[in-house]
Amino acid sequence: MNYSVQDMLQSVLDKAVADADVAGASVLVMQHGQERWYAQSGLRSIERNEPITRDTIFRLYSQSKPITGAAVMLLVERGIIDLVEPVSAYLPGFVGQVVHLDRNDTLSSGVPMQKNDDTGVAAGNADAIVEEPVQRAMTIRDLLTMTSGLVYPDATFEAGRITAKLFDELGDRLYSDNPMGTVEFANRLGQLPLRFHPGSHWSYGTSADVLGAVVEVASGMRFGDFLQQEFFGPLGMTDTSFFVPADKQHRLVAAYDNPKDPVNAVNRGHVLREIRTDHLGIPYAADHAPAFESGGAGLRSTLDDYAKFGQMLINGGELNGVRIFQPDTVRMMTTNGLKESQRRDFSDWMPAHGYNALMDVAIEPGLADENCHLGEYGWGGWLGSYFCNDPTTGTTFLVMMQLTNSGTLPFIRKMKNIVWSHVS
Numbered sequence: 487m488n489y490s491v492q493d494m495l496q497s498v499l500d501k502a503v504a505d506a507d508v509a510g511a512s513v514l515v516m517q518h519g520q521e522r523w524y525a526q527s528g529l530r531s532i533e534r535n536e537p538i539t540r541d542t543i544f545r546l547y548s549q550s551k552p553i554t555g556a557a558v559m560l561l562v563e564r565g566i567i568d569l570v571e572p573v574s575a576y577l578p579g580f581v582g583q584v585v586h587l588d589r590n591d592t593l594s595s596g597v598p599m600q601k602n603d604d605t606g607v608a609a610g611n612a613d614a615i616v617e618e619p620v621q622r623a624m625t626i627r628d629l630l631t632m633t634s635g636l637v638y639p640d641a642t643f644e645a646g647r648i649t650a651k652l653f654d655e656l657g658d659r660l661y662s663d664n665p666m667g668t669v670e671f672a673n674r675l676g677q678l679p680l681r682f683h684p685g686s687h688w689s690y691g692t693s694a695d696v697l698g699a700v701v702e703v704a705s706g707m708r709f710g711d712f713l714q715q716e717f718f719g720p721l722g723m724t725d726t727s728f729f730v731p732a733d734k735q736h737r738l739v740a741a742y743d744n745p746k747d748p749v750n751a752v753n754r755g756h757v758l759r760e761i762r763t764d765h766l767g768i769p770y771a772a773d774h775a776p777a778f779e780s781g782g783a784g785l786r787s788t789l790d791d792y793a794k795f796g797q798m799l800i801n802g803g804e805l806n807g808v809r810i811f812q813p814d815t816v817r818m819m820t821t822n823g824l825k826e827s828q829r830r831d832f833s834d835w836m837p838a839h840g841y842n843a844l845m846d847v848a849i850e851p852g853l854a855d856e857n858c859h860l861g862e863y864g865w866g867g868w869l870g871s872y873f874c875n876d877p878t879t880g881t882t883f884l885v886m887m888q889l890t891n892s893g894t895l896p897f898i899r900k901m902k903n904i905v906w907s908h909v910s
Contacts, residue, residue, distance in 0.1 A: 494904045495525045502897040503528035508870070509742050509758050510538035511887035511897075514789040515905050516797055518880040519805075522909070524789075530739040533760060543730055543738045544886045545768070546785045546792075547867035551694045553713065553795060554781035555630060555819060555844035556811075557701045560716060563815045566704050569630070572623035573696065576703040579673030580624060585635060586679035589614040591643035593687060593831055615644050617679065624684040626700065629693040630843050631823045632832075635680030637691040638766075645681040649692070652678060656767040656778065665777035666767075668709055672699030688824060688831040694844050698781025709779045720808045721794045726787040728779045729772040738771060738786070739888050741869055747891040761890060765868065783868070789884050796864075796875050796882035819843035820863045820877070856899040857906035872898050879909040 495513055502508050510528025514521070526538045561567040574580040620635075628634040639653050640646025652674055659665050666674075675692055682689070698709045705712045710728045718726050730738050743753040743761040753759050762770045766783045769776055776784070794805055799820070803811025822840025824832060832841055838854035839846040845865045851858040864874035864883075870892035872885040883905055885898050 491904060491908050492523055492525065495523055495901055496527070498897050498900050498904070499525050499527035502895070506745075506758055507895060507897060508887045508889050509740070511870075511885060512538050512540070512542070512789055513886075513901055514793055514882075514884045515909075516793050516882040517909055519797060519801070522881075523905070530737075531760075532742075532758060533740065538739070539737070540790065541725070541737055541788055542886070543725055543734060543786050543788055544871055544888060545739075545741065545867070545869055546787055546871055547766075547768070547783045547869050548694075549792070549865055549867035549871045549873055550781065550783055550785035551844035552865050552873065553717065553785060554694045554697050554701075556795075556799075557709075557713060557716065557781075558626065558630060558697050559815055559819045559843055560811065561701065561704055563812060567626060567700070569627040570625050572625060573629065573634075573676070573700065574623060576700045577669070577673050577676055577696070579676030581676075583620045583624065583676060584679050585618045585620055585681070585683055586644045586648070587616040587618060587682070588644040589616070591681065593682070593689065618683075620680065621683045622685070624680075626697075627823070628684045629697050629700070631688070631828070631841055632690055632693050632844070633685050633688050633824070633828050634691065634693045634696075635682045635684050635687075635689070636675060636693050636696065637681045637689055643681060645679050648678050649675070653767060657764060660764055660767060660769060660776075660778075667777045668695075668702055668779045668781075669699045671767075671778055672696045685828075688828045688841065692782060694782030695780050697844075698779060701781070702779075708775075709781065710775055717795065717810065718791075720810065721798060721805055723787070723791040723794055726785060726791045726795075727775075728784045728786070729769075729775050730786055732773050735771065735773060739886075741770070741888040741890065744890045744892055749890050758889075763890070765890075789886050792873060792884055793882055796873060796884065800875050800877060800880055800882060820845070820847060820861070820875075822847045822849050857903045859906065866894055868892075870895060870898075874902065876906070876909070881905070881909045 512526040515523045530538045530542045639650035702709045740760045742758040798805040802813035803816050823842030824840045838850045840849045845863045847863045859878050862876040866872040870887040870889045874883045
């Protein structure tokens with residue numbers, strides 16, 4: 487029998503919802519500026535029985551990172567930022583950094599999964615820790631390639647345990663009269679010990695949050711205002727921001743706890759339950775600009791808005807007559823930026839890919855777990871959203887969903903296999 491791509495995508499989505507893998511999800515495929523396929527299934531709120539709609543607003547979490555990387559590269563293109571400048575040129579908290587080398591650290595990928603016991607009180611073996619001054623200053627390039635030594639909270643190594651304490655404080659102040667701001671948070675990160683010497687390894691961490699602060703200092707504007715002026719406004723991304731205004735709150739999707747790997751242990755093995763979490767200092771339902779505008783996790787957006795950003799990159803920096811980048815800047819930011827010694831750490835997680843400008847870049851497609859083309863790039867989010875651009879076919883592939891600790895679920899790979907097999 488002949489099955490259309492539309493029918494196959496819809497079938498995969500419907501099954502994921504029927505199997506309670508997700509409450510609801512949507513997928514959009516754009517190619518050469520034209521919509522090829524769109525499908526949706528399920529609910530944006532189980533409790534209110536509201537269906538996923540095309541204009542549903544999703545929390546991007548780490549899918550914010552490609553936009554932050556683009557903001558930095560725009561300032562590089564304009565000659566305002568230099569990739570090998572020390573971060574301390576913008577943020578004094580990064581002067582005189584130290585490294586805590588933990589003999590018990592196996593240098594896993596550092597992906598931040600939220601658990602009930604994610605606090606900064608877990609203790610390590612002090613005898614296993616060696617403190618050293620950094621061998622060289624951390625650079626902007628280190629941040630863009632996640633080779634900075636900065637980490638997310640993680641109880642399995644010393645730098646992660648200490649970083650967790652700062653995130654605890656960020657959360658404690660989130661709704662207070664004195665919330666921690668973007669630049670303050672970044673400077674405080676700079677005063678914490680690093681996991682390794684800058685440039686010596688790859689590990690997922692808070693580099694994008696620091697880059698948001700660098701953009702803020704370099705541009706003289708709040709990070710969110712810079713993104714609005716340089717990207718969201720010109721590209722017509724009217725629903726993308728660090729907050730959702732009151733008149734759009736009804737379109738904001740609910741986040742659901744993953745029964746297989748929950749934030750709250752009581753949700754393990756149960757039906758999907760909404761979880762109102764401020765994971766990584768991101769207010770669950772912010773209706774005004776937060777003090778901390780997280781370049782690593784803070785944006786909210788829609789499928790159509792993010793597709794405009796993706797297609798702008800695919801087009802070499804231009805969309806609908808509006809030029810954001812020169813083509814060579816896009817080429818630079820979508821080319822692998824890791825040395826082989828650094829990529830060994832990353833390849834434990836994503837063996838087919840390199841990394842640059844806060845995105846993965848496919849360099850060995852045959853090692854991928856799904857249909858993959860050389861040079862494709864993108865990134866996903868903690869709640870399962872997924873973005874991939876394929877320059878060889880001019881295709882932008884986007885999936886939106888909201889499930890904690892989910893990564894790239896099998897149904898997303900199934901849909902990407904369908905799409906990549908039918909675009910040319």
